[in-house]
Amino acid sequence: MHDLTDATARAVVLRAEIGEHNQRYYVLDDPQIPDAEYDRLFRELEDIEAEFPQLRSVDSPTQRVGSTPVEKFLPVEHVVPMLSLSNAFTDEDIRNFDRRSRETLELTTIEYSAEPKFDGLAVNLRFERGIFVRGATRGDGSTGEDVTQNLRTIRNIPLRLSGSAPEILDVRGEVILFKDDFELLNHRQREAGNKEFVNPRNAAAGSLRQLNPKITASRPLRFLAYGLGHILPQNQFRKHSETLSWLKSLGIPVSTEARIVTGPDGLQTYYESLQLRRESLPYEIDGVVYKINETALQERMGFVARAPRFAIAYKFPAQEALTVVLDIDIQVGRTGALTPVARLSPVFVGGVTVTNATLHNEEELRRKDIWIGDTVVVRRAGDVIPEVVRSLPERRPGTARTFAMPTRCPICGSAVSRPSDEAVARCTGGAVCPAQRKQALMHFASRRAMNIEGLGDKLIDQIVDAGLVTTAADIYSLSQQSLVDLPRMGEKSAKNVIESILNSRRTTLARFIYALGIRNVGEATAAELARYFGNLNALMVADIEQLQDVPDIGPTVSESICDFFADTRNRDNIDRLQAAGVSWDETLAGSGQSRGPLSGHTFVLTGTLRTMTRDEARVRIEQSGGKVLGSVSKKTKWVVAGEDAGSKLEKAHALGVSVIDENELLGLLIK
Ligand code: IVH
Numbered sequence: 001m002h003d004l005t006d007a008t009a010r011a012v013v014l015r016a017e018i019g020e021h022n023q024r025y026y027v028l029d030d031p032q033i034p035d036a037e038y039d040r041l042f043r044e045l046e047d048i049e050a051e052f053p054q055l056r057s058v059d060s061p062t063q064r065v066g067s068t069p070v071e072k073f074l075p076v077e078h079v080v081p082m083l084s085l086s087n088a089f090t091d092e093d094i095r096n097f098d099r100r101s102r103e104t105l106e107l108t109t110i111e112y113s114a115e116p117k118f119d120g121l122a123v124n125l126r127f128e129r130g131i132f133v134r135g136a137t138r139g140d141g142s143t144g145e146d147v148t149q150n151l152r153t154i155r156n157i158p159l160r161l162s163g164s165a166p167e168i169l170d171v172r173g174e175v176i177l178f179k180d181d182f183e184l185l186n187h188r189q190r191e192a193g194n195k196e197f198v199n200p201r202n203a204a205a206g207s208l209r210q211l212n213p214k215i216t217a218s219r220p221l222r223f224l225a226y227g228l229g230h231i232l233p234q235n236q237f238r239k240h241s242e243t244l245s246w247l248k249s250l251g252i253p254v255s256t257e258a259r260i261v262t263g264p265d266g267l268q269t270y271y272e273s274l275q276l277r278r279e280s281l282p283y284e285i286d287g288v289v290y291k292i293n294e295t296a297l298q299e300r301m302g303f304v305a306r307a308p309r310f311a312i313a314y315k316f317p318a319q320e321a322l323t324v325v326l327d328i329d330i331q332v333g334r335t336g337a338l339t340p341v342a343r344l345s346p347v348f349v350g351g352v353t354v355t356n357a358t359l360h361n362e363e364e365l366r367r368k369d370i371w372i373g374d375t376v377v378v379r380r381a382g383d384v385i386p387e388v389v390r391s392l393p394e395r396r397p398g399t400a401r402t403f404a405m406p407t408r409c410p411i412c413g414s415a416v417s418r419p420s421d422e423a424v425a426r427c428t429g430g431a432v433c434p435a436q437r438k439q440a441l442m443h444f445a446s447r448r449a450m451n452i453e454g455l456g457d458k459l460i461d462q463i464v465d466a467g468l469v470t471t472a473a474d475i476y477s478l479s480q481q482s483l484v485d486l487p488r489m490g491e492k493s494a495k496n497v498i499e500s501i502l503n504s505r506r507t508t509l510a511r512f513i514y515a516l517g518i519r520n521v522g523e524a525t526a527a528e529l530a531r532y533f534g535n536l537n538a539l540m541v542a543d544i545e546q547l548q549d550v551p552d553i554g555p556t557v558s559e560s561i562c563d564f565f566a567d568t569r570n571r572d573n574i575d576r577l578q579a580a581g582v583s584w585d586e587t588l589a590g591s592g593q594s595r596g597p598l599s600g601h602t603f604v605l606t607g608t609l610r611t612m613t614r615d616e617a618r619v620r621i622e623q624s625g626g627k628v629l630g631s632v633s634k635k636t637k638w639v640v641a642g643e644d645a646g647s648k649l650e651k652a653h654a655l656g657v658s659v660i661d662e663n664e665l666l667g668l669l670i671k
Contacts, residue, residue: 004052007048007051007052007055008052008055010044010048011045011048011049011052011055011060014041014044014045014048015045015057015059015060015061015160017041018038018041018042018045018061019061019158019159019160019162019251020162021033021038021041022061022155022156022158023158023162023251025038025155026155026156026222026253027156027158027248027251027252027253042062045060045061045062046062049062058131058132058133059131059132059159059160060159061159063152063159064152064153064154064155064159064217065153065214065217067149067152067213068213069212069213069214070149070211070213071211072211073137073145073146073147073209073211074145074146075139075143075144075145075146076124076134076136076139076143076144076145077142077143078124078136078139078141078142078143078144078170078230079170079229079230080170080229080230081141081142081306082124082138082139082141082144082172083141083303083306083307083308084141084306084307085289085307085308085311085312085313086304086309086311086312086313087312087313087314087315088312088313088314088315089315091268093312093314094264094267094268094271094290094312094314095264097290097312098110098263098264098267100309101292101301101309101310104300104301104309105297105300105301107297109262109263110262110263110297111260111261111262111292111293111294112260112261112262112267112290112291112292112293113239113240113241113244113258113259113260113290113291113292113293114258114259114260114261114266114267114270114271114288114289114290115226115255115257115258115288115289115290115291116255116257116258116274116281116285116288116289117285117286117287117288117289117313117315118173118174118176118224118226118255118283118284118285119174119176119200119201119283119284119285119286120174120175120176120177120200120201120204120205120224120283121137121138121174121175121176121201121204121205121208122137122138122172122173122174123136123137123138123144123147123151123172123173123174123175123208123223124136124138124144124170124171124172124229125151125157125170125171125172125173125223126168126169126170127161127165127168127169127170127171128167128168128169129165129167130160130161130164130165130250131159131160131161132151132152132157132158132159132160133148134146134148135147135148135150135151135152135157136148137208137209141306145209147208147209149213150207150208150209150210150213150216151175151208151223152213153213153216153217153221154175154222154223155220155222156222156223156253157223157252157253158250158252161250161251161252162249162250162251163250163251165250166231166232166233167232167233168230168231168232169228169231169232170228170229170230170231171225171227171228171229171247171252172225172226172227172228172229173223173224173226173227174223174224174226175204175208175221175222175223176200176201176204176221176222176223176224176283176284177200177201177203177204177207177219177220177221177222177283178200178220178222178282178283179200179282179283179284180282181220181222182197182200182203184220185197185203185219185220186203198389198390199284199320200283200284201284203219204221207219207221208221222253223253224253224254224255224283225244225247225252225253225254226244226254226255226289227240227243227244228243228247235295237295238294238295238296239293239294239295240291240292240293240295240298241258241260241293243295244258257274257281259663259664259667260293265658265659267290268658269638269658269660269664270288270664271288271314272658273660273664273667273668274288275316276597276598276601276668277597277668278316278381278382279381279382279384279597280597280670285316286315286316287313287314287315287316288313288314289311289312289313289314290311290312290314291311292310292311297310298310317349317350317351318349318350319349319350319379319380319381320349320377320378320379320389321348321349321377321378322347322375322376322377322378322392323344323345323346323347323354323375323376323378324344324345324374324375324376325342325343325344325370325371325372325373325374325376325388325391326343326344326345326372327342327343327372328340328341328342328343328359328365328370328403329341329343330406331435332409332411332427332433332435332436332439333436333439334436334440334442334443334517335426335436335517335519336409336426336427336428336429336430336433336436337424337425337426338405338406338416338424338425338426338427339358339359339360339361340358340359340360340361340362340365340403340405341356341357341358341359342356342357342358342359342370342376342388343355343356344356344357344378347378349378349379349380349386350379350381350382350386351380352380354378354380354386356386357378357385357386357387357388358385358386358387358388359387359388360387360423361423361424361425362405362418362423362425363423364423365403368388368389368390368391369390369391369393370388370391370403371391371396371400371401371402371403372400372401372402372403373396373397373399373400373401374391374392374393374395374396374400375391375392375395375396376388376389376390376391376392377389377390377391405418405425409427409428409429409433411429411433411434411435412427412429412432412433412434412435413429414427414428414429414432414433415428416428431470431471431569434464434465437464437470437471438457438460438461438464440472440517441460441464441469441472441475442456442457442460443515443517444472444475444515444516444517445460445475445504448511448514448523449511449514449515450504450507450511450515450582451504451507451511452475452497452500452501452504453496453497453500454493454496454497454500455475455497455500455501459486459489459497462486462489463478463483466486468482471569471573472573472577473573473576473577473580475501476501476505476576476577476580476581476582477580478498478501479498480494480495483497502581504582505580505581505582505583506583506584507582507583507584508530508584508585509530509534509535509536509584510523510526510527510529510530510531511526511584512536512582512584513526513529513530513536513539514526514527516564516570516574518560518561518564519560519563519564520556520557521557521560521561524552525552525553525557528550528551528552528553529550529553529561532549532550532551536574539561539565540565540571540574541565542561542562543562544558544559544562547561547562597624597625597668597670598621598624598625598626598668598669599625599626600625601625601626601627601637601638602626602627602628602629602635602636602637603621603626603627603628603629603636603637603638603639603640603665604628604629604630604631604632604636604638604639604640604648604652605617605618605628605639605640605642606639606640606641606642606645606646606648606649607641607642607643607644607645607646607649608642608643608644609640609642609643609662610642610643610662611662611666614642617640617665620669621665621669623669623670624668624669624670631648631651632648632651632652632655632657634655634657636652636655636657637657637658638657638658638659638660638665638668639652639657639658639659639660640659640660640661640662640665641659641660641661642661642662
C-alpha cells in the first residue's frame, strides 16, 4: 500500500476490527476468529504504521506494546476522590448495615448490587470523547500516580470505547491477574531464575508500578470495572447495576458475578453462594461488596470518614496465616510415596484450625526453603488440603534446622528409592509395608470409594496390626466376633461395622475402580474409565493404546493401569472381592456420586421453575455435586422456590432455612 489515502482508510478499518476482536476475546469471552487471523490483522496494521508513521494514533492497538521507560510517575489528582469501604466482620454486621440503611431511608426493604471484591489494585481510567487518555493508581485517594503507559498495555482495557461515549468518563476498577496467568508468570520467573511472586495481587501491583512499560506489557494483567468517578455530562442511570451494564456496552470489562439482591437474606445468600464458587472463579476475590443500588438513595446516605455509607465490604475468612513449623514428619501413602508433612503450631486459617500441612515432596521443600523452626505462611483455600506456601527466612531462629529425607521407610524399614526423573521418593516395601497396606485399605473403605461406614483409620490400624486383614478382600471375611475381640470394640458397633461392610458390596463400577487405588487414577479418571469400558473385564484386558483412546487419559495413567492389572496379586484380590459378593450394575457404569461446588449440600425444590423442569434442576444440582431431597428439614441448605410454591416454602420459613429463587440457583450451578 503506497497511497496515504488508502492507508489511512485501511488503518481505520483495521483498528476497529482489532478493537472489536479484542473486546470479544477479553470482555465478552467469546472470540470469533483464530489467534493466527488476529495476528495477521495486527501485523498488517503495524506494517501500514511503519510505512506511514504519521498514522500512528494513541488509540492504535499497536501502541500497547510498551513505550520508553519513565523516571518517576507524575501525580494525578482525582476529580472525585477514590474512597475506601467500611468492613463487615460478621453476619450481624451485615444485618445492621441493612437495618441502618432502611432506617435512614425510611424504607421497608432495600435493593442492593452485590459484587465480588476483587483482590487487586484500584485504578482510575480517564476516557475523553471515548479515547483512553490517562490512568492513575488510587494513591492516597485524592492524588494517585500516572501509570497511563502501563495501563495501555493491558489488553482488556479498550483504547477507544464503542458506542456513544460521554465527553469525560472516569471508570473505577481493579487491576488483577487471573489465577492461571499468575501460575504462568511464576513459572516464567522460575525458569528465568527470578524471584517468584507471593500472590496474584502482589504480582499485579508490582507489574503496574514498573517504570519500564515493556515489563508491564510482558505481564498478563487485566482490568475489571466496578464503578464510576467523574463523568460529564452527568450519569443518566438511576441504578448502579444499570451503570455497570452500560460500561459493559461501551466495551469496558465488568464482572459477570454481580447480582441484584434484596433484603438481608438476599445479601446472605449471595455471600454464601460466592464463597462456594470462590475457588472456581478465574481470579482471586477476598470477599463481597454490597452497594445500595439506586443512585438517588446512595446520595442520601452520606459518608463516614473516607468511606460511603451506602456500601460495605464483607471479607471471606483469610486463606493465609503465619505460624511456626514445630517438626517435619514423613507420611507413607498407599502407593508408597513418602510425603513430608509439617507439624504446625495450631493456627486459624480458612475457617478452621490447622495443625498439619503437606510439604508435597523433597524438591518442593528445598525450593520453598523450609526449615524446622521456621515461621511460614500457611494457606487453606476452600476444601483444599492446607499447604505451606513459603517460609520467612528473615525470621529464622538460630535453633532452626534443615530436614533430610530418610533413606529407609520410617514404617517398615525397606529402602527408599527416588528415580532421578521423579519428584517423589517411595518406600519399596509394597504390601510388606503396613503403612501402605493401611493407606490402601483406608482409601478402599472411604466415602467416595466403597463407602464402608464405621471402618475408619483407627479400626483399620487395629485390624491390620492384629493380622486380621492384609488386602481389601479380607475385609469381607471379617466376622463380628473377631471385631468384638478387639480392644475398645462393643458388640453393637461391631455389628454395625459388619452390616456396613455387607451393604458396601453393592456399588458402582466407577466407585470400584476408584477403590482399587490404582496409581494416578483418581475419582474423575475412574468414572471416565467406567463410562468408556462399561465393564471391568474390558478394562482389565485393555492395552496401553486402547487406554489412551479414553478421553483425558495419557501415557502415564495408561501405564499405571496396565501395571496394576498385570500384577497377579491385584487380579487375585479382585477375584476374591467379586467372590465375596462385591458387584455393580453394569448399565449404571460411571454413575458415581459427583463432586462439585455444591457437594455436601442438600436442596429441596418447590413450585414451578421457568427455565427447566424440577427433574432437570435435580440433575443439574447433582452434576454440581449437590443432593435433592423431597422434604424440608433443618439440615436443608437451600429451598429453591418457583412459581406457586406451597407448604415446603412455609416450612422453610418456619425452620429458618435459606430460600432462593431460580436465578440464584442458576448462579450456584456449574455452567
Ligand atoms: S467500590 C466508594 N466495588 O476495595 C466505593 N470496590 O476496600 C468504592 N474493590 O479501593 C469502592 N472490588 O479497590 C468497590 N466490587 C468492588 C470492589 C472494590 C474491589 C476494592 C477497591 C477499593 C477497596 C476498598
